[in-house]
Amino acid sequence: MRKRNSFIFITAMILAITWTTIAGASEIVIGFTGPLSGPAAEYGQDCVTGVDLAIRDINGSGGITVGGKNYTFRLEKMDDRVDPTLATNNARKLRNELKAIAIFNPNAQTMTKLMAINWEKGNEYIIMGFTSIPQLAQLGNNYLITMAAPFTMYAKVYADIAWQNRWKKAAMLVTANIYGDTWRKSFENEWLKKGGVITYSAGTDYYKRTDFAGPLAKALATNPDCMLIGGPTATTTLIIEQARAQGYEGGFILIDQAKLDAIHPAMRKPLLLEGSIGLAFIKDVNYPAKSAFTENYKATFKRPVSWESIAHYASMHALARAIAASGTPDNAKAIRAAFPAAFPMLGDKYPMELFGIQANGTLLYPVLTQSMKYGKITPPKVYIWWAKTQQEYDALMKITKASFPQLWLPMGN
Structure with missing residues (x-):
């Protein structure tokens, strides 16, 4: 055995x-x-x-x-x-x-x-x-x-939405690295093409800094209608709160690293996001x-x-x-x-x-954007950015399983 x-x-x-x-x-x-x-x-x-x-x-x-x-x-x-x-x-x-x-x-x-x-x-x-x-x-x-x-598509869309909000003067205070630097340059190009003015442009350390009073004071002294900001969620949240504490009442444009659906629940007062433009909330893109x-x-x-x-x-x-x-x-x-x-x-x-x-x-895949306006989150706007012709866009719309509208954003525009 x-x-x-x-x-x-x-x-x-x-x-x-x-x-x-x-x-x-x-x-x-x-x-x-x-x-x-x-x-x-x-x-x-x-x-x-x-x-x-x-x-x-x-x-x-x-x-x-x-x-x-x-x-x-x-x-x-x-x-x-x-x-x-x-x-x-x-x-x-x-x-x-x-x-x-x-x-x-x-x-x-x-x-x-x-x-x-x-x-x-x-x-x-x-x-x-x-x-x-x-x-x-x-x-x-x-x-x-x-x-x-590519964030160049976000820069184009965000600039369009900001211009529709009748903002003319923009200050930029984003994360200080190659990503943030190229984001600033891309948005500046789109903004200037529309006839807008860049009142202030600088990078700051979103990874180590928590007190942004100094750089914010310099940016806000130029009296902008809107601010391009963004980096990690926690410090982007701090910048928004500290800007409001200094009396800023304008809009925020969030680079694609900073996610609205992460910042919104982190805000002590979510209404401080009024006028913000950013990447769409996951819950709203179904x-x-x-x-x-x-x-x-x-x-x-x-x-x-x-x-x-x-x-x-x-x-x-x-x-x-x-x-x-x-x-x-x-x-x-x-x-x-x-x-x-x-x-x-x-x-x-x-x-x-x-x-x-x-x-x-x-x-x-599409660019997904959303805004806060009059205290409410707007429906998402979804853009097909790579289609070169109306026929190519129409072919994509025939196969998509999305139930929400998707807009054509011609790359040449």
């Missing part, structure tokens, strides 16, 4: 080892390097949990089929605290040791460092970059996917699949849904579809070339809609 039991035990162990080997050989590793500790940790968690949930859902549905073989995904996440050197070291480990074929990164400061090494011959990998800085997509990196609409996604996300991570988590969830699904279409789990060039086959991804299955990808790697 002991010999028989020993035989069964050994056989079971061999089968377990064999199965583990097979399962390991059938995994595709996806990397993430981003801020998981420090001041930007909440932002990093919003991003990585979106990827995590997408992988859980894909694996729970049986994975993907690539070249006739079944694969599942494994997420390897590493903290870089927005440190470019640490992010580079993480990326090398994720690629060289863990064999990640794609690495998600949500910060332009670290992304540029990853872009310097992701094309090394024989060691190429896809960067899934969450940035709205359009200049990064224009640098010619053949393995970069940018997962956010695709058919969003409700189920929201319930699943909250139940899994015990945290509220954000646009970052939604974008990373959808983009991970797009990556999985591209890998399946490419016929290879480990050839970055083939996977990148297969991305157009992943689309469209519509709102009956995903919490947002992705309509395609530009040649430079920018994913195509």
Whole structure:
């Protein structure tokens, strides 16, 4: 009996080892390097949990089929605290040791460092970059996917709405980094084209500073009708409250990093947001699949849904579809070339809609805006910004699953 039991035990162990080997050989590793500790940790968690949930859902549905073989995904996440050197070291480990074929990164400061090494011959990998800085997509990196609409489109839309509000004089006080600097330049170009005046323009440290009395005093001394502001949620909230405390009664234009639906509940007096223009509230942009996604996300991570988590969830699904279409789990060039086959991804299955990808790697989804006017949040305005012709726009409207209006924003205007 002991010999028989020993035989069964050994056989079971061999089968377990064999199965583990097979399962390991059938995994595709996806990397993430981003801020998981420090001041930007909440932002990093919003991003990585979106990827995590997408992988859980894909694996729970049986994975993907690539070249006739079944694969599942494994997420390897590493903290870089927005440190470019640490992010580079993480990326090398994720690629060289863990064999990640794609690495998600949500910060332009670290992304540029990853872009310097992701094309090394024989060691190429896809960067899934969450940035709205359009200049990064224009640098010619053949393995970069940018997962956010370019902020130049937001600058155009926000300037249009502000001008309709009869604001003429704008002051700018945004986060002091390459993202904030290029945002200021983009908005200034749009504002001046309309005949508006920039009364003040400066960056300030939204990551370390909490008292903005000094820079606000300088900006408000120019008597602006509106202010372009923004950075992380907590400090953007402080700037709004401190500006109102100094007697400012004008409007606020929030750059796309600063989310209205995160700032609104953080305000001690939400009515202080009167006249604000920003990214739309998630609750007001209702695709058919969003409700189920929201319930699943909250139940899994015990945290509220954000646009970052939604974008990373959808983009991970797009990556999985591209890998399946490419016929290879480990050839970055083939996977990148297969991305157009992943689309469209519509709102009956995903919490947002992705309509395609530009040649430079920018994913195509609408610009979503909302305002507070007379103490109430206005209905969202949703813009299709990449359609070059009326016919292209009409074709998109025929396939969308959205029940809300989507406006055409011709890029040439």
